[in-house]
Amino acid sequence: DAGVIQSPRHEVTEMGQEVTLRCKPISGHDYLFWYRQTMMRGLELLIYFNNNVPIDDSGMPEDRFSAKMPNASFSTLKIQPSEPRDSAVYFCASSQGQGSYEQYFGPGTRLTVT
Amino acid sequence: RKEVEQDPGPFNVPEGATVAFNCTYSNSASQSFFWYRQDCRKEPKLLMSVYSSGNEDGRFTAQLNRASQYISLLIRDSKLSDSATYLCVVAWGTLTFGKGTMLLVSP
Numbered sequence: 001d002a003g004v005i006q007s008p009r010h011e012v013t014e015m016g017q018e019v020t021l022r023c024k025p026i027s028g029h030d031y032l033f034w035y036r037q038t039m040m041r042g043l044e045l046l047i048y049f050n051n052n053v054p055i056d057d058s059g060m061p062e063d064r065f066s067a068k069m070p071n072a073s074f075s076t077l078k079i080q081p082s083e084p085r086d087s088a089v090y091f092c093a094s095s096q097g098q099g100s101y102e103q104y105f106g107p108g109t110r111l112t113v114t
Numbered sequence: 115r116k117e118v119e120q121d122p123g124p125f126n127v128p129e130g131a132t133v134a135f136n137c138t139y140s141n142s143a144s145q146s147f148f149w150y151r152q153d154c155r156k157e158p159k160l161l162m163s164v165y166s167s168g169n170e171d172g173r174f175t176a177q178l179n180r181a182s183q184y185i186s187l188l189i190r191d192s193k194l195s196d197s198a199t200y201l202c203v204v205a206w207g208t209l210t211f212g213k214g215t216m217l218l219v220s221p
Contacts, residue, residue, distance in 0.1 A: 033208075042213035043158065043201070056208065091157055101146050101205045105157035 004106035006092050012112045018080040021109045023092030024073055033103060034067055034077050035091040043091070049075065082113045117141060118212035120202050126218045131192045135215045137185040137202030146205040147178055149187050152214060153198045161187075161200070192219045 005024040013019055025032045033048040047057040052069045060067070064083070069075040079086055089110050093103040120137045127133050139147075147164035162169065164176040164185055175188040185202055199214040 043211040045208055045210075048208060101148065101163075101209060102160050103209065105159070107157055 004092055004094055004104055006090075006106035006109050008109060009107060010110045010112075012114065013082055014114055015083055016081045017113075018078065019082045019086075019111060019113075021077040021090050021092075021111070023075045023077070023106060025075070025092070025094030026096075026104055027073070029094035029096045029104070030072075031095045031097075031103075032069060032075050033093040033095075034075070035093065035105075036088045037091060037108075038088045046077070079111075082111075084113045087111055087113050117210050118202055118204050120212040120215045122213060122215060124216040124218050126220065127192050128220055129192055129194060131219075132188065132190045133192055133217060134189075135187045135200055135202075135217075137187075137212055139183050139185070139202075139204045139210075141204065141206055141210075142180075142183060144183075144204045144206045147176075147185050148203040148205070148209075149174075149176060149185075150201040150203050150211070151198045152201055158201055158211075189217075192217075194219050194221065 007022045030051050034046040035043050037043045046059045047067045048055055049069045067077045089108045091105050091108045093105040095103045118139050125133055149161040150158040151161040152158040162171050162176055164178045166178050168177045173190045177186045197219045199216045201214045202212040204210045
């Protein structure tokens, strides 16, 4: 298996632009997680899905952030409009089965908003 | 109060040294505990789970003290390849990550 796939790996954009991050989980995994990592705050859970359904989005910082999972093999995290404070590494992770805490992370998207 | 606290380090040790990391957590209802490893500019990866009885995986030993809400990781005979950031992770529904402790092993 190729593991969790994320694209793009790097994104540089100007403040106010829309940013879309993409994730393909490991086939057969029914949980998908979006995290954000910064030096100041560490790794924070933004939202997670179970069987394509959003379960907890309490970590989404504000209405500028939205996430979707239209099918079992694809998810997006969108920021509109982007702000410099959104600059971070965004990781997608997936896991299998209820109670499984071993999460497999993608390589991350390094976002810079100028 | 931070949910999972770790000394950020860095811990600078020579090859062959023994090094220990500690972590405290605030949620007494936490169910499961883990150490993840994150190499520079890479994604986190599961290193090992932590059990109440303590567990060992080669040169790595993890301990959990539920009464004190304290988790530890001991690395014996450090290798250059052990250089990374070690994330303490606590689970209660979802995973809560500490900010990590950086380890630098030098020749």
